[in-house]
Amino acid sequence: MLKKLSISIILFLVLFSIDQYIKHLFVDGFELKGECISLILAYNYGVAFSMFSFLEGNLKYIQIAIMLIGIVYLLLHKDTFEKYYVPASLLLAGGVSNIYDRFIHGGVVDYVYWHCGFDFAIFNLADVLIDIAVVLILIISYLDSKKEKQKNS
Secondary structure, three states, X not given: OHHHHHHHHHHHHHHHHHHHHHHHHHHOOOOEOOOOEEEEEEEEOOOHHHOOHHHHHHHHHHHHHHHHHHHHHHHHOHHHHHHHHHXXXXXXXXXXXXXXXXXXXXXXXXXXXXXXXXXXXXXXXXXXXXXXHHHHHHHHHHHHHHHHHHHHO
């Protein structure tokens, strides 16, 4: 358990730091425009696709509450933490980084803009970490379910 907790903390700190460093570059003016993908600064005052932007000032507190509930759950269910510690670290790094942006910049710093064939939402590394975490959770759950079915057969 201690080894997994250490890996989780290190993974969180490294990913949070990388994400914040990249965001800092864009806040300082870095920009690169391409035919399909542009790297440009945009602030998101909502969540995915700017949903709930009307909650702008309070959204960060709602997100903190959700994150704390997840952390408490993992602390109370150590077996779940042991199984999902890598995706939990990615989810926490991405979530905390985006929440941190809301306090420092007033909104989430986004910078990857896909505009080839269709306009897609602007996103950042933290968003990608959250997506990867969800995919890993689904894969781990699926594999566990498959093992359980084989064991019961």
